[in-house]
Amino acid sequence: MAALLPRATKRLRLSPSTDSVCHGCRRAFASSIRHGQQQQPAPSQHVSQSDKTTHFGFKTVAEELKASRVRTVFSSVAANYDTMNDLMSLGIHRLWKDHFVRSLNPGIRLTSATTSSPQSATGQTILDIAGGTGDIALRMLDHATTINRDNATSVIISDINPEMLAEGRKRFATSPYYSTTTTSPNRRVSFLEANAEDLSAIESNSIDLYTVAFGIRNFTHKQVALQEAFRVLKPGGVFACLEFTPRLSNPIMNGIYKRWSFGAIPLIGQVVAADRESYQYLVESIERFPSQAEFAGMIEDAGFIVPGKERGDGGDLEGGWEDLSLGIAAIHKGVKPA
Numbered sequence: 001m002a003a004l005l006p007r008a009t010k011r012l013r014l015s016p017s018t019d020s021v022c023h024g025c026r027r028a029f030a031s032s033i034r035h036g037q038q039q040q041p042a043p044s045q046h047v048s049q050s051d052k053t054t055h056f057g058f059k060t061v062a063e064e065l066k067a068s069r070v071r072t073v074f075s076s077v078a079a080n081y082d083t084m085n086d087l088m089s090l091g092i093h094r095l096w097k098d099h100f101v102r103s104l105n106p107g108i109r110l111t112s113a114t115t116s117s118p119q120s121a122t123g124q125t126i127l128d129i130a131g132g133t134g135d136i137a138l139r140m141l142d143h144a145t146t147i148n149r150d151n152a153t154s155v156i157i158s159d160i161n162p163e164m165l166a167e168g169r170k171r172f173a174t175s176p177y178y179s180t181t182t183t184s185p186n187r188r189v190s191f192l193e194a195n196a197e198d199l200s201a202i203e204s205n206s207i208d209l210y211t212v213a214f215g216i217r218n219f220t221h222k223q224v225a226l227q228e229a230f231r232v233l234k235p236g237g238v239f240a241c242l243e244f245t246p247r248l249s250n251p252i253m254n255g256i257y258k259r260w261s262f263g264a265i266p267l268i269g270q271v272v273a274a275d276r277e278s279y280q281y282l283v284e285s286i287e288r289f290p291s292q293a294e295f296a297g298m299i300e301d302a303g304f305i306v307p308g309k310e311r312g313d314g315g316d317l318e319g320g321w322e323d324l325s326l327g328i329a330a331i332h333k334g335v336k337p338a
């Protein structure tokens, strides 16, 4: 058992002086699960009381503390992150990520029409925000290389957390995509430690594809991050987000799923990673994320065209998003107008 609890000393500690637990959230949540229907705890309880507080899971914290709290969580989970993802989602996160990447079809397939274009020589520049251990980036490069035969497309993996990036670096060190020499032609992946809300290290209009998977719900100012995404993308560039949703449309399935996630995930975190609190935060943070329709509206507010939102011919993105596994997760996309 001791071997299963290697990181007890790294548990997240929250200071009682700066956090207030939202009992209303817990009560509303427990009652909604009892009734097979889950309501999101009212955001007004948290945000409108003061401009300077925000939610951290079901807790209320000073706005300027949230990013460091989130950083602490991911520093704590970094070493076990990939294993825990498999355990918590029963491996389903892999299928969602595969589908997400396939739907974006990264890379440029060379045809007689594209061989002479300057972009085909350099490939695409992809920015994977909150890229963590590189799960999405690796899939992007694999897809570009094997499906589109594109050996030039590159990915910048950006994350606020140095420990998560360190896990990503370890993973890529043995892949054909990474070289420690900055001038190497094999350098198709690079790492950038940055807050998604301030991408000043990245030039405006320089990115072809911006991805964020299971990251944006942790950001303090999501709208600011969306505006940064808009700024760094080239005209015609694509924003794509894969994220959990706060509730499933079927109330019975929602009740079952929430019982499982609130019961099992913190427990798995405790047993496998000796870190119940971080995993408790991860499930609570899902509850505080906007609904699919609200999030599509936020993407539009940042200036993007949201495929499928207005017209009835959105295909997989009908309504402005694509639900995965009964709506446990969803894909949203936005296109920067050309």
Ligand SMILES: C[S@@+](CC[C@H](N)C(=O)[O-])C[C@H]1O[C@@H](n2cnc3c(N)ncnc32)[C@H](O)[C@@H]1O
Pocket: 067, 070, 071, 074, 129, 130, 131, 132, 133, 134, 135, 136, 158, 159, 160, 161, 164, 194, 195, 196, 197, 212, 213, 214, 215, 216, 218, 219, 220
């Ligand atoms: C659940 S992990 C997702 C990692 C990866 N995208 C994946 O799908 O496996 C969330 C990541 O978001 C990062 N993150 C949280 N807040 C951030 C912020 N404000 N800016 C950039 N990254 C952030 C965390 O450090 C963490 O690596």
